[in-house]
Amino acid sequence: MRTSAHLLTLLGILAAALAGGCGGHGHEAPYRGALEVPAVFPKSAPDDVLPAEPPPFRTDAFPCSRCHAGGEETPDTAPAMPHAQHLAKGIECGDCHEDVTNPVLPDPEFCAECHPPEKRGGERVLAYFAAVTGEDGEITFPHRWQVKVKSPAHDRHAAAGVECSACHGEPSNGPFARPRSAVLMQRCMTCHTERNVKNTCETCHEEGTRPPHEQIVLHHAEQQRGCLDCHDRANRDVLHLANGTPVPFTESYRLCGQCHGPRLRDWKLGLHGKRTGSWSGAKEYLLCAHCHNPHSPRFEPMTPLPPPVRPEEIR
Amino acid sequence: MSDDGVTRRAVLGAAAAGAGLALAGCRKQLVDEFVSTRLAEMDRDQVRRFVGELETRYREQYGRDVHVADTPAEEGVLFAYGLDLDRCNGNRKCVEACVEENNQSRGGTGHGAPIQWITVLEMDKERGVDLDHANMYYDAEQVPREGHFYLPVQCQHCDNPPCTKVCPVEATWKEPDGIVVIDYDWCIGCRCCMSACPYGARHFNWTEPNLPAEQLNPEMHVLGNRPRMRGVVEKCTFCVQRTRRGLYPACHEACPTGARVFGNLLDPASEIRQLIERKRVFLLKAELNTRPSFFYFYG
Numbered sequence: 001m002r003t004s005a006h007l008l009t010l011l012g013i014l015a016a017a018l019a020g021g022c023g024g025h026g027h028e029a030p031y032r033g034a035l036e037v038p039a040v041f042p043k044s045a046p047d048d049v050l051p052a053e054p055p056p057f058r059t060d061a062f063p064c065s066r067c068h069a070g071g072e073e074t075p076d077t078a079p080a081m082p083h084a085q086h087l088a089k090g091i092e093c094g095d096c097h098e099d100v101t102n103p104v105l106p107d108p109e110f111c112a113e114c115h116p117p118e119k120r121g122g123e124r125v126l127a128y129f130a131a132v133t134g135e136d137g138e139i140t141f142p143h144r145w146q147v148k149v150k151s152p153a154h155d156r157h158a159a160a161g162v163e164c165s166a167c168h169g170e171p172s173n174g175p176f177a178r179p180r181s182a183v184l185m186q187r188c189m190t191c192h193t194e195r196n197v198k199n200t201c202e203t204c205h206e207e208g209t210r211p212p213h214e215q216i217v218l219h220h221a222e223q224q225r226g227c228l229d230c231h232d233r234a235n236r237d238v239l240h241l242a243n244g245t246p247v248p249f250t251e252s253y254r255l256c257g258q259c260h261g262p263r264l265r266d267w268k269l270g271l272h273g274k275r276t277g278s279w280s281g282a283k284e285y286l287l288c289a290h291c292h293n294p295h296s297p298r299f300e301p302m303t304p305l306p307p308p309v310r311p312e313e314i315r
Numbered sequence: 316m317s318d319d320g321v322t323r324r325a326v327l328g329a330a331a332a333g334a335g336l337a338l339a340g341c342r343k344q345l346v347d348e349f350v351s352t353r354l355a356e357m358d359r360d361q362v363r364r365f366v367g368e369l370e371t372r373y374r375e376q377y378g379r380d381v382h383v384a385d386t387p388a389e390e391g392v393l394f395a396y397g398l399d400l401d402r403c404n405g406n407r408k409c410v411e412a413c414v415e416e417n418n419q420s421r422g423g424t425g426h427g428a429p430i431q432w433i434t435v436l437e438m439d440k441e442r443g444v445d446l447d448h449a450n451m452y453y454d455a456e457q458v459p460r461e462g463h464f465y466l467p468v469q470c471q472h473c474d475n476p477p478c479t480k481v482c483p484v485e486a487t488w489k490e491p492d493g494i495v496v497i498d499y500d501w502c503i504g505c506r507c508c509m510s511a512c513p514y515g516a517r518h519f520n521w522t523e524p525n526l527p528a529e530q531l532n533p534e535m536h537v538l539g540n541r542p543r544m545r546g547v548v549e550k551c552t553f554c555v556q557r558t559r560r561g562l563y564p565a566c567h568e569a570c571p572t573g574a575r576v577f578g579n580l581l582d583p584a585s586e587i588r589q590l591i592e593r594k595r596v597f598l599l600k601a602e603l604n605t606r607p608s609f610f611y612f613y614g
Contacts (some may be wrong), residue, residue: 039590105578190590209485221346253500266593269586270576270578271576271589273573274572275586276563276568278562279558279585279586280561280582291572299404301404301457301458302458302571303406304455304457305403305408306407306454308428308431308452314422314428315425
């Protein structure tokens with residue numbers, strides 16, 4: 001029924017076309033235009049590949065230099081423990097810390113002997129203990145990432161004749177003797193290098209407690225490559241090319257392109273890598289490291305979405 | 316909505332049967348210009364009014380604000396697509412994005428199977444591109460599976476499309492920017508185009524499509540993702556509602572491995588042109604002389 005109606009329509013249209021076209025002459029051009037090859041004009045330049053504002057990298061939130069070189073020590077947030085005041089009153093380290101080679105916090109009761117809770121200062125002592133100890137009574141660190149250093153280190157440092165002040169600085173009114181807050185690894189590294197002591201990661205750090213490095217598995221020509229082939233020794237907040245030129249993380253593709261030249265060329269042309277936005281206008285480009293983990297660049301397998309419904313399953 | 320199609324058809328049938336008006340060659344004199352005119356023959360003014368009518372209808376039907384575009388093809392644009400088989404890992408994210416963008420039927424009891432415009436084929440690396448041994452129903456914990464590669468197939472937007480030639484009512488045609496489209500209101504559901512298409516890219520609404528209002532994509536195009544009705548054929552339109560606004564198609568945006576390349580074939584600097592000029596590309600079933608606008612390559 002429908003089909004026959006349409007066939008009649010077709011006949012009608014055909015006849016109309018033969019009769020010399022339609023009457024809609026006063027209108028704009030028909031919606032369906034003629035397929036002709038128009039003039040060629042470029043809409044995007046292949047050199048224009050750099051994102052104006054590249055997406056952020058993890059290093060912005062926690063700069064590598066915080067551990068590796070330079071940088072500022074993070075201020076402590078715990079209440080102050082006035083070491084200097086105590087020393088000025090003639091109280092020796094050993095008076096409070098039982099074993100100076102392995103000092104631990106005295107019990108709160110011990111401090112309360114001089115600073116009973118009801119007296120002036122007593123409240124502050126309690127507040128201090130509340131701030132620096134966790135629920136289990138262990139001292140907690142105001143670190144963002146708690147880097148655990150092997151425990152017998154203290155004995156060994158004392159035995160090797162390292163002055164307390166080498167790490168702790170002069171007794172201050174800070175919350176801890178200094179290294180308990182944010183010791184910069186650079187200080188350890190310098191001293192170890194000067195004294196010709198082993199300074200591999202394992203020397204100081206427990207296995208598996210090296211944030212943010214613990215998740216790094218180098219699976220990227222690891223037989224020929226180490227950290228400092230890409231990361232800059234002097235400034236860990238940048239990378240460097242083979243010739244030593246520093247490269248910010250936002251231009252890491254220059255580093256990758258040293259080995260992966262054809263890929264870099266393809267990426268600049270838009271043949272490799274993901275682009276989003278507009279095919280004819282502003283695009284967002286992703287850098288190599290946005291998709292590929294630079295330490296292990298091969299794509300991880302993915303879980304596929306479910307398959308289509310088989311005809312026999314249709315209900 | 317489906318009423319609209321039926322009305323247009325009924326009125327048209329009556330008018331044509333009456334013969335006089337159509338044969339006189341002046342469609343403007345027909346009783347109702349909307350219901351008697353194919354979308355392809357409407358001028359812009361008529362299309363705009365038709366689109367307004369559609370918007371009103373969808374707003375009522377879905378209780379949501381919708382926008383139906385009628386953006387025509389841009390001069391100097393000829394769309395083409397590239398797909399890197401080295402990088403596609405068969406995760407089907409493109410399929411999902413396509414369904415959500417293009418208002419395909421989600422299927423379900425009484426609504427038949429969900430309609431998907433992209434079919435991802437799993438093939439053996441040993442056999443190479445061998446469509447006789449492809450598996451579209453692969454169901455794996457993780458992809459890519461050892462020894463396999465994946466080849467997504469959707470409408471190839473052929474330069475010499477067999478589907479448009481066989482349509483008895485000219486309800487499907489190739490637009491000037493290369494997109495093969497369907498006038499859903501004109502489609503009679505004969506499925507000739509489906510049998511003509513060598514890529515299985517056309518899909519038929521056997522039942523009333525299931526499109527929950529909250530899943531409706533309100534950004535529509537009259538030739539693209541506006542809701543379809545029972546008894547019509549639908550297919551990939553390169554996301555005409557997106558690409559004619561300058562955006563990449565939804566599958567391109569969704570691909571997590573960046574395997575998809577899209578652009579204007581007439582722009583020498585475009586990604587797709589650079590692809591064709593620099594890589595070895597191949598076409599699916601090139602021997603059929605359909606001249607697809609869809610280029611596969613190994614990155």
